[in-house]
Amino acid sequence: MKKEFAVIGLGRFGGSIVEELNELDANVLAIDRDQERVKDFQDIATQSVIADTTEESVLKDLGLRNFDHVIVAIGDNIQSSILTTLLLKDIGVKRVTVKAQSMYHARVLEKIGADYVVHPERDMGRRIAHKMMSSSVLDYLELSDEFSVVEYLAGKKLAGRSILELDIRATYGISIIAIKRDDSIIISPDPNLEIERDDVLIAIGGDSDLTAFEKKMMD
Template sequence: MEMFEKKARSYFGIIGIGRFGQAIAEALVGYGARVIVMDRNEDNLTNVQNIVEEVVIGDATDEQTLIDSGFQYTDLVIVSFAEDLATSILATMLLKEIGVKKLIAKARNLLHLRILKKIGADEVVLPEADSGRRLASKLISPGFQELLEITPGYAIADILIPESFEGKNLIEIDLRNKFKVNALAIKRNNGEVLISPEPHTQFQKNDVITILGKDSDLKTLSNQ
C-alpha cells in the first residue's frame, strides 16, 4: 500500500494462528503493518505465510526461540490462543522478560485473565460467545464504518471519531482506561494512515480510528 511510509510501518507479532490470530494478522497486514507469526503447527501457518512478513515454526515457551525470531523488536505482540493455559502463561511471561514493549493476551476464563495480568500482560481479551449482541451493537451504532469479528464478543472496528475528540491527543482521550479499547491505527481524511499511533498524535476532523475491543465497549465509543 503506497500510502504507507517505511518509518510508519509498525511491527506486530502474533503467537498462535487459529481463527483469532489469523483474523488479526489479515487485518494488520491490510493496514500495511509488518507482521511476524509463530505457531508450533506448520499447517496452521499455511493460511498466512503468503501475506505476513515472516512465519516461524516454533515453541513460544522456548525463550531462545523467541529471541532468535526477534519478537523483542516488535512494537506489540498478541498471544492469540487460550486453550492451553500453561503454554499461554509461560509464553506471556517469557515475552515480557525478553523485552516486548506491549503485549495483548487472550484468556480462557477469569482466573486465566487474572494470572495473565499478574505476570505482565498489558491487555487481556476474554471472549464471550454472544454473536447476537455483537450484531445488535453494530445495527444500533451508526458510528461504525466497518466491523471485523475476530472472535465472538470481540472485534476490530473502524469508527468515525466524535467531534469531542478533534484537536485532542491519545493521552487526553485515554481510550484504554475510559473506553477499554486499544487503538491500532488512525486513518486521516487525506488518505494517510498511522499504524500504532504515538501517544501525542492529535485527532483531526473526520479521522477514522481502528480499534480492538469488546463489542459493548466499541458501542460505547461509537455513541459518543
C-alpha cells in the first residue's frame, strides 16, 4: 500500500517535495491558499486543493489525521505555520514535518509538537559554505547541531593508504562509513582497503573533528 502524504504550502520548498514524492510514486495531497499554485500542481499531485489550514474543520474535512505524514511548508506566514502545526497535532496526525523560518520559529514548533523541523535555507547555506572552503568537500549533510556527514574527494594525501594505516577513528574521532568508487559503493569498508585517488569517502562525526580531518588530510 502506498504511503499517504500531504504537503501544505506550494512554494519552492513545498513544490519540490510534491514533485519528488510524485517521482517516488507516493500518493500526495497538495494544499495551498493560492488558486494559481494549486492549479500548477493539479497534474503532479494525486490531488490538489485550495484550503485554509488554520481552520480545524478544514483539516478534519480533508481527512489529514489519516495521512502517514504531513509536511507544513508554509512560506513567510509564521503565524499560519504555527497554527497549522498545532491543529495537525491536535487532530492526531502521526508525523508532522515543518519548515522553520528562524531559530525562534523552530523552538516554538518543537514546543507545540512538530515531529521534525527543517531549516532549508540555513542547511543549504552551510552546505555551500563547506563546498566553497574546500574543493575536496563534495557534499555536507547536518545531522544535528554538532554532528554531520561529509563526502570527501580523496587526493594525494590519502591515495595509496588504508583506513587502518591512517588510523582515522583514533586520530580524528570520525568514521568512514562508505566509499564511492567508480559506479559502486563500498559499505562499511574493510580497514585494510587501500584508498584510491578520486575515491569519495563518506565520513560521519562531530563537526570539529570533521573540520580537523579536512584541514589535515585534504589536498
